Structure formats: structure tokens, C-alpha cells
Amino acid sequence: MxxxxxxxxxxxxxxxxxxxxxxxxxxxxxxxxxxxxxxxxxxxxxPVDRDLAVLVDEVREVAADVVALRLRAAGGGPLPAWQPGAHVDVLLPSGRMRQYSLCGDPADRGHYRIAVRRLADGGGGSREVHGLRPGDRLTLRGPRNAFPFATAERYLFLAGGIGITPILPMVRAAAARGADWRLVHTGRTRESMPFAAELARLDPQRVWIRPDTEYGIPASGAELLEHAPSGASVYCCGPVPMITGVRIDLPGADVGALHFERFSEPPVTGGAAFGVQLARSGIDLQVPADRSALSVIRERLPQVAYSCRQGFCGTCRVRVLSGEVEHRDHVLTDEEREQEMMICVSRSAGGRVRLDL
Known part of the structure; x- marks a missing residue:
């Protein structure tokens, strides 16, 4: 044999x-x-199909200019599992790709929930979401987690406006674990701050709602950090000025590590001006030291896709035809970096790059 x-x-x-x-x-x-x-x-x-077809189950207003969407799998059955801090990329009917935090219950595998504030001067994605109705079909990619929630004994949660979306599942998880926690939710007005009814059902001794209009000025970092339990891990999501204030005042506070997530484009630091040639479009551009290549390119090519603007989702990757790149992303492999760059964060290392756009 x-x-x-x-x-x-x-x-x-x-x-x-x-x-x-x-x-x-x-x-x-x-x-x-x-x-x-x-x-x-x-x-x-x-090939692996990473697209997830979902249907809009419910559209509900949760604050002024903020709607929450309840989504379910188009084919029925459970949705992929996720943990607090996770987000999904949402492919809208127009072809726009946007990124939104999951703000529902991770134990509910039948539904996802996202919440979106309408931005009148944005790129159009939020306005499109506000026009969605029950039964509309969307495509999701993910969930992925760039804002992971780690186990600790004590927490301080800081949310600015729509920044409550990734924070809310974290608060519930901390409460379920029996941890010592506090939550501060800030915003321009009480009416603009999402999920007021849900926050009211949490422990009132642990939650502070702070609208700017009722206090005269936005909260400083030190004021926000005053609410932290001793040695607490700090989780913060909100506008850049809020996060900057917390980072500046953190050394004087009795807290542990700071974890934060922005919902707007981060400022460019340590950048130098460089030139970009868009090969297919025949356009030459100059990127200033304090701006991203993505923001400059979209002024001429508004259809260029983007999502996180922080270098971890992969939406804005572009093939590099020539030029040395200073890679600042968190998603490309070494092999991919030989041919591609993330134009939301990466820059030229030699003064000029030529892109396949």
C-alpha cells in the first residue's frame, strides 16, 4: 500500500x-x-466580503439636530459582536463613507445604534443621515475599536456634546462591573446634548450635566478633572478644545491614564509644507505645514473619500507613484506603505509626492 x-x-x-x-x-x-x-x-x-448590509429600523430625535438610528441586519440574524468604544464605517446611499460610534447595548446582537449631529457646514454626510427613513438600506464595515475600554476600579468619563456616543456604553459597562465612576457631559445648551433621558436614569450622584449656557463659559480641563475619583482612568471624547484643556491640566490632577477620541480632524503638529501632484487629474497643489493633504486635495476633488481623518480607518488610502512618504497612519502594513499613503495624516518626507488621483 x-x-x-x-x-x-x-x-x-x-x-x-x-x-x-x-x-x-x-x-x-x-x-x-x-x-x-x-x-x-x-x-x-x-476575497473576503467585509460589507454588512443593514436596514434602518428606527430614526429618533435625541437632541436638537441629533438623530439616533437603530439598525438591523438586512438578512436577519445576529450582528457582529462589539465592545464599548467601537465604531462602524457607514456607506451611505450617495457613496459617502462616514464613521460613527456604536452607542447602544453590546449585549443586543439584533441591533446597532448610532447617533449623528447635523452639521450645516460639513461634507454632507450628516445631512444625508438626517434624511434617512425606516426601511432604507445601508452598508456597514466593522465594527472596529480605536478607543478600547480597559478594566479599572475607578473611572472619570468626560463627554462633549455628541461625544457621549462612545462614552455611554462605557458608563453602563463600568456600572455593571461595580466600578467607582463619574460622568461629566458638557455641551452648548441642554437641548443640544443627546440622550438626556437615558442619562437621567443613571445614578444622579455620579452624573453631572454641564451646559455652557448655564455656566457662562465652557468648562476648563481642571474643572472637568475635579470630578475624578482618586486614581481614576479618564475616558474623554469631544471637541479639540475640550480634549486639549484636559491634557494640559492632567498633570495637576489625581488621576491615572487619559484615553481620548476626537470627533473632528486633529490639528497637524510637526508638519512641513510640501507639494502634491495629482497624476490623473493633472493638478499641482501645495499643502501648508498646518494642514493635511486630504483637506487641501478635497478643495479641488471633493469626491475623495475619507472617514476618521486620524489615520486608522483606511478610507483615504491613495497609491503613491513617486516621492518619499512620512507615514503617520496606524493601519497600513510595511509592505503597503511602499506603495500607498493615508492622505489624512501622512506627509511628504522629501518635499513632494505624486499620487494616483
């Missing part, structure tokens, strides 16, 4: 190959695989 490679199935005549033969076959098979690999005869890679 012989096997596939013309070798006896068992040196002792048994029906099952002995251990030595199994090892020998593995070595021969490995040698054959290496020979095929070196010859370039790799097995074909099966």
Missing part, C-alpha cells in the same frame, strides 16, 4: 501510518510548498 507521495502507509504493515511516516510526509510536503512558493505558484486568495 502506498500513499500520495509513493511512500508506504506504514513501515510495519499497519493500516494507520506510524509517527515517523507522518513526520516524513510533513517534511516532504513542506519542501514541496517551499518549492512552489519560490516558483511563484501560490494558492489563490479567496
Amino acid at each position: 502506498t500513499g500520495k507521495l509513493g511512500l508506504p502507509a506504514d513501515l510495519y504493515g499497519r493500516r494507520r501510518a506510524d509517527r515517523s511516516m507522518r513526520v516524513l510526509r510533513a517534511l516532504i510536503g513542506g519542501t514541496e510548498w517551499i518549492r512552489n512558493y519560490r516558483a511563484g505558484r501560490r494558492h489563490p486568495v479567496t
